[in-house]
Amino acid sequence: MNFPFKNILLGITGSIAAYKSIELIRRLREQGATVKVVLTCAGAAFVTPLTLQAVAGGKVYQDLLNADNELQFSHLDLARWAEVILIAPASADFLAKLSHGMADDLLSTVCLASDAPLKVAPAMNQQMWAAAATQANIALLRQRGAQFLGPAQGVQACGETGLGRLLEPADIVAQLQSSTGLLAHLHIMVTAGATREAIDPVRFISNRSSGRMGFAIAQAAQQWGARVTLVSGVVALPTPFGVQRLDCISAQDMHNTVQQHIAGVAVFIATAAVADYRPATQATEKIKKNTAMLTLTLERSPDILAMVARLQPKPFCVGFAAETQNLRDHALQKLHNKNLDMVAANWVNQADIGFDSLNNALQVFWRGGEQILPKTDKLTLARQLLTLVKQRYGCATGTR
Ligand code: C5P
DSSP states (O other): OOOSOSEEEEEEOSSGGGGHHHHHHHHHHHTTOEEEEEEOTTGGGTSOHHHHHHHHTSOEEOOSSOHHHHHHSOHHHHHHHOSEEEEEEEOHHHHHHHHTTOOSSHHHHHHHHOOSOEEEEEOOOHHHHHSHHHHHHHHHHHHTTOEEOOOEEEEOTTSOEEEEEOOOHHHHHHHHHHTTSTTTTOEEEEEESBOOEEEETTEEEOOOOOSHHHHHHHHHHHHTTOEEEEEEOBOOOOOOTTOEEEEOOSHHHHHHHHHHHOTTOSEEEEOOBOOSEEESSOOSSOOOOOSSOOOOOEEEOOOHHHHHHTSSSOOEEEEEEEESSOHHHHHHHHHHHTTOSEEEEEESSSTTSSTTOSEEEEEEEETTEEEEEEEEEHHHHHHHHHHHHHHHHHHHHTOO
């Protein structure tokens, strides 16, 4: 996908995280963007203009009241040139300055003089981030349309742990990409992974699902600008960046979690391998092996996708169908029986695709059409599937 911005004005303010701006500039230029750097006085204490000039491939702007600069490329020229202003890192001090509309240095003046969208990636000590004054400044800036990228949670340069780390450069680039992406402003919910149905306190029924396909869809949707809620069964996967993850264990848990958070969801994609049956009763104590035979009575667990597809108004519903035979017939049956908008079917008895694998292949069906998505890695496949979803969703809602 093309990067959405060609002319990026990068403001670097006083924070130890300023060293990451060097990699950020490199990554932005890799996307084909031209980066003009405005460095504040405090920023220059952490990273030198010479280094920035070398990676940005152009002059670094520092002074407001410099007659030569103003003649060549004034603060107003910079303000007009920028398609987007990105402040990374943004210190607490600079946020305070910005929220009060001050214009006592070059960067704050350019921000005030420009109508380009403002993206802010803060970096500061966790206590400074949490301070009431900082939070009030952030609220005001958000209200005026500034978009905040991060901060991230974790160990800080000062040795403390908490919220306030600068996002990694790759994540800042991904956030810029997604802010105007294909799925911007869509709320997408994805279910993923296997559920576990307890037999007794130590045993359960489950099925083979790594959750990778659903996590890849959540990641790809987030990168294309969607607000993503990922309802996850039991998996061993990290949460994709920027995704809201809600963990569940049983089918009933997952059903309740989806029901609680479904309001406002535009697209529901069910990749979860929900256990179709669960023990009708759960033993409260561990079952002893003192009989030769043990009979478990199973009952149907709730069908989450069917529940969502019955809602009024109903989100655009995408189901998955893992099949070992008659893939086409079963997929089309599912499309009609569950009242779905799309079914993505895959063979699960072929080597190197499907369960646990890094690759997959899909055959996608909707009313009046179908498309084969040949074998590839799950993230690429997720993007191809989301492209189809966006097209069909656009047709269904008339927004395309
Ligand atoms: O009916 P079947 O289990 O084959 O349908 C598969 C699709 O339905 C998948 O998208 C799966 O995530 C979803 N499903 C569900 N709740 C269940 C069973 C399946 O959401 N209890």
